[in-house]
């Protein structure tokens with residue numbers, strides 16, 4: 031019985047258990063007061079039936095391959111048994127392929143092991159089905175017996191649901207912790223090879239390290255300042271574009287636009303947020319970059335066709351909807367009573383906005399801008415396509431530059447040895463990036479919550 | 487609807503117009519979209535007196551109050567007919583600057599609504615936007631006088647730079663009164679200014695209203711009969727969008743002409 035049939039059978043059985051529990055509750059209800067609705071009893075029995083069986087199935091699937099492997103090793107030829115773990119794995123994979131009939135060439139020395147493997151799989155599959163279904167049926171029977179009138183089935187079901195939700199959120203947190211931990215390990219390995227001082231203060235970035243000792247031109251310099259500077263410059267350009275335009279658009283939609291205009295403008299702005307960043311990248315590399323270059327030529331400026339300016343401008347456009355929709359929300363959250371108070375003192379509309387609404391919304395707007403900055407710092411696709419790769423330490427936005435994200439992408443593209451400083455540098459950069467955006471997000475959320483509290 | 491019954495104009499004191507009317511409403515009718523909120527209200531509000539507007543909830547007191555400083559302009563669906571003369575000039579007439587009008591006719595709201603700025607900046611807001619102070623010294627002076635008139639100075643003089651929103655409810659309401667006074671209005675409209683306050687803070691504001699009468703003309707909406715009786719010289723009773731009766735407060739409370747007024751005052755309707 032394969033996995034799909036087994037899970038289907040399990041679900042069918044759980045559905046049946048639901049009916050059984052519900053029926054039983056309905057029967058009880060004829061002469062007793064129930065502590066919960068019949069559907070709760072149904073869910074209760076269904077959970078008893080489904081959950082332990084499903085847990086068993088998961089455990090089985092996790093343990094199965096390990097146990098089968100252990101048993102198969104015994105059937106391998108003597109010389110294979112003594113192999114190092116990594117090579118043993120390869121042999122075992124081959125055994126599995128032979129058993130499945132997908133191996134490319136015959137290898138008789140492994141036939142015995144393959145036969146054993148097939149046999150074991152067969153037994154395991156059968157046993158798995160039997161055990162799981164037995165658990166489900168046992169659960170059904172047990173659950174059904176537990177259904178009595180004073181059983182607080184609803185509480186039990188809700189406790190379980192709460193547990194499941196908690197498990198989901200824990201999973202999300204564990205995911206983040208896992209990512210950070212793995213990055214942290216690689217980062218530490220990187221800093222064993224390159225000193226943090228050199229990384230954080232060095233002015234030269236050329237991460238090519240020699241693969242062979244006698245190779246030329248690949249000394250490897252890991253001074254990350256030019257990379258950080260590139261990110262900072264592009265982010266700055268993007269914010270110079272996005273903050274004023276986004277904020278003014280928000281003021282317009284929140285304060286001036288008629289409801290009809292608002293109903294058109296807001297979704298249009300949000301379309302900008304839905305464009306894939308790769309498309310923005312095209313736009314930056316194929317349209318904005320060359321246009322800037324031509325413009326530069328006509329006024330005698332030397333503009334690189336991949337420039338920080340092009341990438342920053344387009345990134346700014348991408349970020350406009352973030353700033354505008356968040357700011358629009360906070361401006362709308364400013365109580366009408368404040369506007370009324372200002373109007374009643376004889377303010378014009380612009381005075382109300384500039385002197386009362388915007389200061390009142392300032393916290394929220396700052397939060398919105400910080401979130402936008404963190405978004406700009408982490409943006410990859412546009413800069414990969416339009417900003418270039420050269421790690422120049424220069425304040426000239428008309429030249430090519432590079433950013434943290436671009437470097438991470440290029441360092442990890444292609445075949446890599448995962449213990450060279452070159453590859454590990456990507457993790458160190460990633461860690462810095464993560465810290466920066468995490469810090470920004472925490473500050474932004476703080477600012478925004480404090481703003482919300484002020485009006486609740 | 488109920489408003490179609492034609493109202494009888496009741497001027498219980500024929501001499502009212504003999505005294506100068508600061509604000510005079512003639513045939514004011516207000517619609518919110520298609521819904522009529524006021525019908526043909528005519529009344530005189532005399533200078534340097536406190537006029538109380540009373541009546542059951544939804545009868546149009548706030549609506550009438552908001553007509554007098556054209557705050558109804560901020561509600562898109564609101565339409566006002568008739569005329570309201572302030573010192574003889576129709577405020578709905580052409581060539582009237584709303585911004586200027588609102589500087590002359592201040593307003594205090596039901597819920598204290600100080601700006602999220604410092605106490606000083608709250609009071610200085612009006613003088614700043616209207617350019618009433620030549621320099622910092624003059625501005626300080628306006629702020630101090632206004633806070634003194636609102637009876638708040640002694641409580642806040644040492645913390646003028648702290649947030650206005652950090653004051654107690656009663657203090658916030660007095661701050662809002664100070665904010666209104668700071669632009670030297672001629673009329674102050676108050677819409678249930680004490681309904682969010684405790685009895686002590688209320689007594690404080692009532693005292694203040696009595697003092698302010700000397701310099702300003704005051705119109706106050708209130709749900710409390712006692713308050714109307716305590717602070718006002720004139721009282722107007724609204725019911726279902728119609729001005730039922732107006733007259734001297736004492737007369738309205740002791741000897742109302744209209745049966746409906748009597749019923750409301752004795753608690754039988756409303």
Ligand SMILES: Nc1ncnc2c1ncn2[C@@H]1O[C@H](COP(=O)(O)OP(=O)(O)OP(=O)(O)O)[C@@H](O)[C@H]1O
Pocket residue numbers: 518521522523541542543544545546547548549550561
């Ligand atoms: N902004 C508005 N939009 C639509 N209708 C409104 C609006 N404001 C008031 N109304 C309606 O106008 C009528 C009069 O309202 P108004 O607020 O003037 O009553 P009020 O006498 O002040 O009542 P309360 O004592 O409860 O404050 C009510 O029927 C109300 O529903």
Ligand SMILES: [Mg+2]
Pocket residue numbers: 547548549677707
């Ligand atoms: Mg009202």
